[in-house]
Structures are given as C-alpha cells and as structure tokens.
Amino acid sequence: xxxxxxxxxxxxxxxxxxxxxxxxxxxxxxxxxxxxxxxxxxxxxxxxxxxxxxxxxxxxxxxxxxxxxxxxxxxxxxxxxxxxxxxxxxxxxxxxxxxxxxxxxxxxxxxxxx
Amino acid sequence: xxxxxxxxxxxxxxxxxxxxxxxxxxxxxxxxxxxxxxxxxxxxxxxxxxxxxxxxxxxxxxxxxxxxxxxxxxxxxxxxxxxxxxxxxxxxxxxxxxxxxxxxxxxxxxxxxxxxxxxxxxxxxx
Amino acid sequence: xxxxxxxxxxxxxxxxxxxxxxxxxxxxxxxxxxxxxxxxxxxxxxxxxxxxxxxxxxxxxxxxxxxxxxxxxxxxxxxxxxxxxxxxxxxxxxxxxxxxxxxxxxxxxxxxxxxxxxxxxxxxxxxxxxxxxxxxxxxxxxxxxxxxxxxxxxxxxxxxxxxxxxxxxxxxxxxxxxxxxxxxxxxxxxxxxxxxxxxxxxxxxxxxxxxxxxxxxxxxxxxxxxxxxxxxxxxxxxxxxxxxxxxxxxxxxxxxxxxxxxxxxxxxxxxxxxxxxxxxxxxxxxxxxxxxxxxxxxxxxxxxxxxxxxxxxxxxxxxxxxxx
Numbered sequence: 001x002x003x004x005x006x007x008x009x010x011x012x013x014x015x016x017x018x019x020x021x022x023x024x025x026x027x028x029x030x031x032x033x034x035x036x037x038x039x040x041x042x043x044x045x046x047x048x049x050x051x052x053x054x055x056x057x058x059x060x061x062x063x064x065x066x067x068x069x070x071x072x073x074x075x076x077x078x079x080x081x082x083x084x085x086x087x088x089x090x091x092x093x094x095x096x097x098x099x100x101x102x103x104x105x106x107x108x109x110x111x112x113x114x
Numbered sequence: 115x116x117x118x119x120x121x122x123x124x125x126x127x128x129x130x131x132x133x134x135x136x137x138x139x140x141x142x143x144x145x146x147x148x149x150x151x152x153x154x155x156x157x158x159x160x161x162x163x164x165x166x167x168x169x170x171x172x173x174x175x176x177x178x179x180x181x182x183x184x185x186x187x188x189x190x191x192x193x194x195x196x197x198x199x200x201x202x203x204x205x206x207x208x209x210x211x212x213x214x215x216x217x218x219x220x221x222x223x224x225x226x227x228x229x230x231x232x233x234x235x236x237x238x239x240x
Numbered sequence: 241x242x243x244x245x246x247x248x249x250x251x252x253x254x255x256x257x258x259x260x261x262x263x264x265x266x267x268x269x270x271x272x273x274x275x276x277x278x279x280x281x282x283x284x285x286x287x288x289x290x291x292x293x294x295x296x297x298x299x300x301x302x303x304x305x306x307x308x309x310x311x312x313x314x315x316x317x318x319x320x321x322x323x324x325x326x327x328x329x330x331x332x333x334x335x336x337x338x339x340x341x342x343x344x345x346x347x348x349x350x351x352x353x354x355x356x357x358x359x360x361x362x363x364x365x366x367x368x369x370x371x372x373x374x375x376x377x378x379x380x381x382x383x384x385x386x387x388x389x390x391x392x393x394x395x396x397x398x399x400x401x402x403x404x405x406x407x408x409x410x411x412x413x414x415x416x417x418x419x420x421x422x423x424x425x426x427x428x429x430x431x432x433x434x435x436x437x438x439x440x441x442x443x444x445x446x447x448x449x450x451x452x453x454x455x456x457x458x459x460x461x462x463x464x465x466x467x468x469x470x471x472x473x474x475x476x477x478x479x480x481x482x483x484x485x486x487x488x489x490x491x492x493x494x495x496x497x498x499x500x501x502x503x504x505x506x507x508x509x510x511x512x513x514x515x516x517x518x519x520x521x522x523x524x525x526x527x528x529x530x531x532x533x534x535x536x537x538x539x540x541x542x543x544x545x546x547x548x549x550x551x552x553x554x555x556x557x558x559x560x561x562x563x564x
Contacts, residue, residue: 123354126351126355127351128257137339141342145322148268154280158287163350174362175364179295181364184384188460198311202315
C-alpha cells in the first residue's frame with residue numbers, strides 16, 4: 001500500500017461522506033428546492049472527490065482524462081436537470097401539491113421552464 | 115469475516131424476488147402504465163437470474179462471466195425495449211381514442227365510467 | 241505500510257440487492273405513475289451496477305444506456321401524455337392475498353432453483369475461448385454476438401426494424417406521412433437547449449468509441465447505437481431538430497441497412513464459407529467490421545424512432561384524458 005492508495009482511500013471516503021450527507025438531505029429536507037440543493041452538492045463535491053481520489057489509480061493520460069471528462073459530463077447533466085427541475089417546480093408541477101392530476105394539466109406541461 | 119453465499123446466489127435470489135414483485139404489479143397494477151412497468155421489472159428479474167447463472171458458469175470456466183448468456187441478455191434487453199416502446203404507443207393511442215365528450219351526455223358518461231372501471235377480476239366496485 | 245484488511249466485496253452486494261428489491265416494491269406500491277416512472281429510471285441505473293458486480297460489463301453498458309437512459313425518456317413521455325389515472329378502486333383483499341401468495345410461490349420456487357444449481361456450473365467459456373481466434377475479436381461477447389450466435393443477432397436486428405414498422409402503423413390514417421411528435425412536450429427550457437447543443441458532439445464520440453472498442457473490450461453496436469439514439473432524441477426533445485417524416489427514404493434505408501447487409505453477407509457465406517452466416521477465412525475481420533458498423537447505424541435509427549413514437553398531426557397532442 002503506497003501513498004497513492006492512501007490518497008485514494010482518503011479522498012474517496014471523503015467523497016462518500018458527502019454522498020451520505022447529500023442523501024440524508026434528500027430524505028430530510030422540507031421542500032423540493034432544498035432537496036435539489038443537497039443533491040447537486042453530492043454531484044459536484046462528492047463525485048469530484050471520488051474522481052480526484054481515483055485519478056492516482058488511473059493510467060496516464062487516457063484513463064485520467066476519461067475520469068475528468070466523466071466528472072465534467074455529470075456536472076453538465078446535473079446542472080441542466082437541476083435547472084429544469086427548478087423551472088418545473090416554479091411552474092407548479094412540483095410534488096408539493098398532492099392532487100392526483102397535478103402536472104397532467106395541459107397548461108402545466110406546456111409551460112416553458114424559464 | 116466471510117460470507118457463505120456467492121454474489122451469483124445473492125443476485126439470483128434478488129432476481130427471483132424481482133420476478134415475484136413484478137408479477138404482483140403486472141396483475142394488480144393501478145394503471146396500464148404501471149402494469150407495463152411491472153412487466154419490465156419481471157424481465158429485468160429474469161435477466162438478472164440469467165446473469166447470476168452466467169456468473170457461476172463464468173467463474174467455473176475461468177472468466178468473469180459466461181459470454182454466451184451475456185450476448186443473449188444484450189439482445190434480450192434491446193428486444194424488451196422495443197416491446198415496451200410498442201406498448202407505450204398503444205397506450206397513448208388508446209387514451210387518444212377514449213370518448214372526448216364524455217361529460218356532455220349522461221349515456222357517454224356512463225359508458226366512460228364503465229370503461230374506466232373495467233376490472234377483469236370483477237372484484238372492484240365502481 | 242501494512243496492508244489494510246479490506247472487507248469482502250460481497251458485503252456491498254447485500255445492500256445493493258436489498259436496494260433493488262425495496263425500490264421495486266416502492267415502484268409497485270407508489271401512488272402516482274410519474275413517481276413510479278422516475279423511480280424506474282433510477283432502478284435501471286442500479287441494475288447496471290448489478291451487472292458490473294456480476295462481471296458482465298457489456299450488459300452493464302447496454303442496461304445503463306437503455307434501461308437508465310432511453311427507457312426513462314420513453315416512459316416519462318408516456319406518463320406526461322397519459323396523465324395520472326383517476327383513483328381506481330383498490331382490488332379486493334382476497335384478490336391481493338391470492339396474487340400475493342402466487343407471487344411469493346413463484347419467487348420461492350425460483351429461489352430454490354437458484355440455490356440448487358448444478359456444480360460444477362455448466363458453461364461455454366472454454367468453447368468460446370477455443371474458437372474465438374477465428375473471429376479475430378478480443379471481446380468474447382462480441383464474438384458470440386456476431387459469429388457464434390449470429391442467427392440470434394440477425395433476427396434481433398430484424399425484430400427492431402419490424403418494431404418500428406408496427407409502431408408507425410399505430411398512427412391514425414390522417415397522420416400518415418407526418419413526423420413523429422410524441423417528444424413535442426411544450427417549449428424546451430434554455431437549459432435543455434444548451435445541454436442538447438453541448439452533449440451530442442460528445443455523445444457521438446462516445447458512441448463511435450463504444451462501437452470501435454467493442455471488438456476487443458466491452459462495448460459494441462448495441463451500446464453504441466443506444467448512445468447515438470439517446471443523442472438524437474435529446475436534440476429532438478430540445479427542438480433543435482425534428483424526427484424525420486415516415487416517408488423519408490434516408491430513414492428507411494438507415495433502418496433496414498443493418499439487417500439487410502447482415503443477411504446478404506450471411507447468404508454469401510453459404511457459397512464462400514459453406515455455411516449460412518459463415519465468414520470466409522481472411523475476410524472475417526473486414527466483414528465483421530462492416531456488419532457491426534451498419535448494425536450500429538440501424539440500431540441507433542430504430543431505437544431513436546421507437547422513442548419518437550408514431551407519426552402524428554401537428555397541433556395539441558395531449559390527449560383529452562389529461563385535461564380531466
């Protein structure tokens with residue numbers, strides 16, 4: 001076990017801690033927007049730490065570049081879905097209304113997410 | 115600490131559970147879309163049981179997994195997807211064909227209520 | 241530095257399997273269709289992890305692209321179009337008990353079967369490894385798909401093309417010749433448009449890489465086709481393009497070129513290699529490459545068209561049921 005393994009173990013464990021924190025937030029936070037905040041934190045910091053921790057194990061250059069690209073793609077996708085979900089919540093398609101037909105009204109689903 | 119079960123057995127049991135859960139949902143699901151979803155749970159469970167068997171065979175033969183079942187599961191996944199897409203298109207078409215002016219006449223209302231409450235098991239009281 | 245005693249990796253399998261079962265139960269029990277569909281997407285991703293644990297990376301890639309990606313889009317669109325169903329009366333108790341018992345019975349029998357599989361486990365690993373060199377492929381799964389079980393793969397690609405034809409035939413007569421419009425679900429937000437501009441070039445590279453790497457490493461036409469189809473549907477969803485009308489000749493050619501070329505090469509094998517779907521020596525690698533390339537294209541076209549739905553007339557397509 002050399003220094004690279006120690007680095008990996010430390011960083012991945014730290015990342016996993018963020019994941020746990022994020023999912024606790026997902027389960028415990030009162031409304032959709034704050035739950036989303038918890039999740040995007042997981043995406044950004046948690047996954048970032050895991051990837052950073054895995055970098056010493058990857059082959060130079062393509063293994064490392066792939067890992068970094070993976071993180072960037074998740075950031076992009078996470079940012080987009082966060083934006084769209086927030087837009088949908090803003091437009092009233094959230095899960096706070098418990099009417100069974102919520103979100104299926106044509107007016108709702110056609111509204112832009114802006 | 116060691117476990118006395120292999121991961122093939124673990125996931126094989128998991129697949130068996132998924133098949134049972136999916137079967138329940140496919141029979142008693144609250145809507146057609148949910149029954150379709152449950153049907154996909156069954157197929158996923160079948161694939162996982164298959165994958166567990168492939169894992170056993172693979173380990174016995176000196177590989178991570180037996181390539182022949184893997185190839186069959188890959189084709190199976192794609193065909194299952196195609197079948198789901200067809201079922202979804204049928205559901206949407208069915209919804210579009212339902213009487214649009216259901217509330218305008220008492221007779222149509224009655225017909226629609228009968229349609230919505232269609233219950234193949236005859237147990238539900240509309 | 242001394243080696244840390246790492247725990248048995250199988251301890252990670254128990255929570256993963258449990259999570260899968262709990263999620264499946266929740267999918268069955270949850271009240272709203274849309275929640276169930278979203279849960280099912282998460283389920284697909286978990287199943288992909290299960291495939292990794294089972295050592296089947298090829299299947300994991302397919303499951304992630306299809307079960308976690310395209311399937312989610314397909315079902316979410318369906319949920320949005322169908323709306324939430326009215327509250328239906330719950331099935332009577334004795335029915336639920338009866339069906340529950342049936343399902344427990346099925347699961348129990350399967351569990352017994354799984355736990356009493358024969359030892360040593362029968363397998364075809366050695367048989368594949370023995371003949372794999374004739375295909376010049378390093379990935380045994382690819383060798384099985386394109387050579388040893390080529391009939392299955394050929395029929396499977398024909399099934400995909402047929403599925404699209406059947407799907408198109410669900411269209412009302414008036415809509416024939418129109419474009420598929422299932423993905424037209426309102427004005428796309430700016431974030432979605434940005435994603436649909438940034439991601440497809442990357443997806444194209446990943447798709448081609450999966451296809452090319454599939455010869456020696458996990459990957460192949462199905463995984464590549466699924467990624468490419470996902471990119472196409474993403475662009476359609478963001479209205480940066482529209483699915484082609486059903487009469488587009490290019491689309492039709494793209495749809496059938498895969499099975500057609502596969503079939504023609506297979507038939508040529510009767511003459512050149514003494515067997516249907518046999519490859520003559522020396523030409524094996526180039527022929528396989530051609531088959532896989534056109535199959536990637538056809539799988540991508542078929543999957544994208546399956547998500548795009550049957551052709552429809554322009555206008556408001558949300559069915560009346562959603563308005564109630």
